[in-house]
Amino acid sequence: MTIIPIATPSLGDRSYVVHDGEVAFVVDPQRDIDRVLALSREHGVRITDVFETHIHNDYVTGGYALAQQVGARYHVNADDPVSYERDEIRDGDVVEVSPALHVRAVHTPGHTYTHLSYVLEGDEPVVFSGGSLLFGSTGRPDLLGEEHKHELARHQYRSARTLATLPDETVVMPTHGFGSFCAATSAGESTDSSTIGRERRVNPVLSQDEEDYVASVIAGLDAYPAYYVHMGPANAAGPSAADLSAPRRADKDELRRRLEAGEWLVDLRHRTAFAAGHVPRTINMGLDGQFSTYLGWLIPWGTPVTLLADTPEQVAEAQRELVRIGIDRPAAQATGRPEEWTDEPLATLPTATFADLAQVRHHREVTVLDVRRVNEWRDGHLIGVLHIPLHDLLKRMDELPDGEIWVHCASGYRSSIASSLIAATGRRVVAINDTYATSAVKAGLPVEAA
Template sequence: MTTRIIAIETPSLGDRTYLAHDGEVAFVVDPQRDIDRVLDAAAAAGVRITHVFETHIHNDYVTGGYALAQETGALYHVNADDAVSFERTPIRDGDVVEVSPELRVRAMHTPGHTFTHLSYVLEGAEPAVFSGGSLLFGSTGRPDLLGENHTHDLARHQYSSARRLAAELSDETRVMPTHGFGSFCAATSAGEDATASTIGQERLINPVLSQDEEDFVADTLAGLDAYPAYYVHMGPANAAGPAAADLSEPERADKEQLRHRLEQGEWLVDLRNRTAFAAGHVPGTFNFGLDGQFSTYLGWLIPWGTPVTLLGESREQVAEAQRELVRIGIDRPAAAATGRPAEWTDAPLATLTTATFADLVQVRHHRSVTILDVRRAGEWRTAHVDGAVHVPIHDIVTRMDDLPEGEIWVHCASGYRASIAASLIAATGRRVVAVDDDFDRSARVAGLAVVPETQPAPA
């Protein structure tokens, strides 16, 4: 029987889980925390999960591997050299696991993303390599997540590992990375729109397989940008063997409870899209819409451990947000409320002014305003509005007091991050406008002077 490989996507984190089966038994590579998706995929295929493989101790999400193995009775393969506090089936470079006669999996040590990273080669007539955070589509996994002291060495390891994969595997071997689909675990954004690749294709397009080592290391290190702050909590959680996610409904909060939570400094997060939020919201609430990288940015900005209350249009919207949060270790919302903002407060609703880059040009003819760019440093260096203040969105909470007095017009690349930042700024009582517009398409056309970085960004 032909081997079938099912990719289970997690677009909000830019990751993939894989279920491979022969029609009877299956193995899983790098499962996310919400293992019900994997169990449903196995049930739909009519197969039994007997083995679970981790490519590495993940830094961008809480694994579901331990919980899945406990639920199914599968063997849980984790590198023998990883320091974990749970029982696992240790595996090392060169070990071969016979999942079934059709599913023969060989471990390859491919350090670079971490020191103990493993790739798993599915051998046979239709070979594939589950490359985790090693060889990605057109890129590699970033080498800096274990700290600055290890970054340079890991970049060199990443180069050697990619070269080993290309040398030992055939051109038709399918490449099955965990990261690289918008994930902050990728060293660069190259190839993030690709949906499939092979070793042969990577030889043609991936810089790690065409550059010499010194150029690759230099370019990789130069291209690294900030990564989400919550990553620091993921490794320890994964080394401890995380339990299955609790996706039961959170406590329902009425108006009085919501007011009390706001007064206590808790985060009340409005899940609606930025247009709905701008039209009317509870004063003091923050807009992290589910139509973007919700969990990434909420996990990045929130002081870790702060209680979160979810405000959504429906129970389904709250449930989706809750699922996103358990993937990054925010296990239980403090409370939730659904419906319309008028049902969440007795106070007058607040609104958020939105505008375009063309509006910004017109306003600057009449009064002085601060242009606040909340994109990441790499985006700023490529091009930015002349005279803008640059505070990356991940610094906005800690640098709120650094923002100039007066009216602030905040923009990002498309409007999603601008709405987040504007909602945080508005909650402090400042006058703020969210630019809901496409920077690359509209800023120059509107007549704004867009320049590359020639000197350090203004504070």
């Protein structure tokens, strides 16, 4: 038996291909199913079964399209309200993929009401736990609405304990939890693998009593990306395969027209390159960070997106990221140098460090804007600064005072996004491209700790 994880680091998720040398099954495939098909060809196996642990909220599934393309059975909970034909599966059902691969469904509600985990039975047991039991954490219980979070948190607690009855050596393979906003809490200690025995030792859900777990999970919940609201309906409808053909190329005139129409022109280059020179009023979301998460979180849904990059390969990478969250076709693309994208003089974005900020504050007053999330702010922040999380910035732009604004986050990635959004309004802004955890206190800036 061979298990091959397919990681999607930008969304913090994993899919899995499992085969016995002849046939294979897939768990929670993402929209770009070419990765799965390439693995099946590489290993010379035929995909006969596709399993969904739940109707996903953080990405568009490739399960329906994959099953249709290869003629596989598509296993989705019988109680999920979907609009397509599927192989209905329920708690306790066992699917014989092959004589060597037996998969048993276990109802593990909590992330959703109908969530299923799948136990691969045999001498080396494995549980594909989806958004239920994660490495050192659990899936968050609030994605179906605030009114359900307490009930789902209690379900999650009991589901984790159901899975904890599996043998200690059972390998745990979750879909979420590798930086995904679907995780209820950070996993803390970094790990690439785990077992039921390890989770019993380190996972709070298996050491706390129910009331403490529910209280701590609810208290720790922070905002999740706005695009999530569109994922469940898309997945219940049976999304088609991704179209990854190259978007059309735009010249300077078209780019100008799109900017004037209020469309989003997104510069995919690293923030240092963007700072050195970019088309005025464009937005920096580099491919080196959680590009699709923040684009999907911030953009008014349905707004056309044009991608600007050094190379066509970067556009293709961004396009792959976008189809995973349901932004199917970029309006256009432009590659090369920013001088080739506009007849206007290029804009620059001043950057600085926390040490620079400390020096400036000795001489003049500037507004400092912290764009980290609420939980990060609570863990510690600079004294006397304005806090607006990045995902709230567009709707709270009028709260920014007049004058120069210095923007910081945890590492510089989000501060560049925020600064580009602010600069597009004509404001004077400086992006702090520095690491908060190591540099703020060292620079002598006053910090309020948690």
